[in-house]
Amino acid sequence: MKVSHYEVKERLIKKFIASGLAWDDANWVTDVLISSEQRGDKSHGIKHAKNIFDVINSECYIAQAPIIHDERSITILDGQNSIGPIVAKQAIDIAIKKAKKYGTAAISLRSSNHLFSLSHYVRYIANNNMIGFICSSSSPAMAAPNSLNATIGTNPFAFGAPSSKDPIVIDMSSTNVARGKIKEYKDAELDIPVSWALDEYGNPTTCAIEALKGTLSPLGGYKGFALGCMIDIFSSVLSGSAFSTQITGTSLHMEEADVNKKGDFLFVLDISKFIQLSEFKIRMDEFIHIIESNGGYIPGTNYINNQFADIEILN
Numbered sequence: 001m002k003v004s005h006y007e008v009k010e011r012l013i014k015k016f017i018a019s020g021l022a023w024d025d026a027n028w029v030t031d032v033l034i035s036s037e038q039r040g041d042k043s044h045g046i047k048h049a050k051n052i053f054d055v056i057n058s059e060c061y062i063a064q065a066p067i068i069h070d071e072r073s074i075t076i077l078d079g080q081n082s083i084g085p086i087v088a089k090q091a092i093d094i095a096i097k098k099a100k101k102y103g104t105a106a107i108s109l110r111s112s113n114h115l116f117s118l119s120h121y122v123r124y125i126a127n128n129n130m131i132g133f134i135c136s137s138s139s140p141a142m143a144a145p146n147s148l149n150a151t152i153g154t155n156p157f158a159f160g161a162p163s164s165k166d167p168i169v170i171d172m173s174s175t176n177v178a179r180g181k182i183k184e185y186k187d188a189e190l191d192i193p194v195s196w197a198l199d200e201y202g203n204p205t206t207c208a209i210e211a212l213k214g215t216l217s218p219l220g221g222y223k224g225f226a227l228g229c230m231i232d233i234f235s236s237v238l239s240g241s242a243f244s245t246q247i248t249g250t251s252l253h254m255e256e257a258d259v260n261k262k263g264d265f266l267f268v269l270d271i272s273k274f275i276q277l278s279e280f281k282i283r284m285d286e287f288i289h290i291i292e293s294n295g296g297y298i299p300g301t302n303y304i305n306n307q308f309a310d311i312e313i314l315n
Helices: 005-018 023-038 046-057 084-102 119-127 179-187 208-213 222-237 277-293 301-306
Strands: 067-071 074-078 104-110 130-136 150-152 157-161 168-172 264-270
Touching: 005 023, 005 046, 023 046, 023 084, 023 119, 023 301, 074 084, 084 104, 084 119, 084 130, 084 264, 119 130, 119 157, 119 168, 130 222, 150 222, 179 208, 222 264
Parallel strands: 074 104
Antiparallel strands: 067 074, 104 264, 130 157, 130 264, 157 168
């Protein structure tokens, strides 16, 4: 059954407020989940509102992440057991304020809960006329070259930059596909593309069940694993969070919940400190025009084209 995104948003906001969130937080979290749906990423969409209710109802829930280090353009937040998207918004607000003062800002989130799709955050930053980058570590899903054992997560990252119209937004994982996508195929009893994953013996597989027992294929082979390593270092090693095989509990698809220990990294750049904003946007428009005039696809277009589309709701 399809429901208008306005109705879905209204329902979710009411439920989050009833659970104790302020309207601003409820609206933000709802937008994060719905934006995943609108960009075609249901694996990080509204079905995971339950995960957020679980955090709110936990005994160790906190509303805001404590600041454990704050110096000029750098801040470190302790995510503890706060809601991932709300802590991300807290970090973004700090980063934008610092970037306006210092030109750039870098924020580490230590031991944070799942942020869900990262695209919403960098789009928000871009709409504030800045360039944004965010990345997250996650529980092991990808094996190193010549290994059968998962040591690095899907480790997603996102980038956003404004233009005079819609921003360019890139959101992707270090693997060919996110683990949640394979879970979707498993639930639907569908075969997965052979390029997505390896079974526990290191063989390419089209069986979603065997894929979840094995490892995910790196994006671009060994290059994807290297990219995942970089993100683990930015997100976890740098922030003081758990890293690599130390990370537990960050997957939304585990049978049992665990305390989250992964990390996140956020970087924001004030364009006006480097080049006049108006000139930058003219140059971005030209950049986009070159791609589109050659029949190319602009990253982030899927969301722009579907941001007001109805949302499929399971009965």
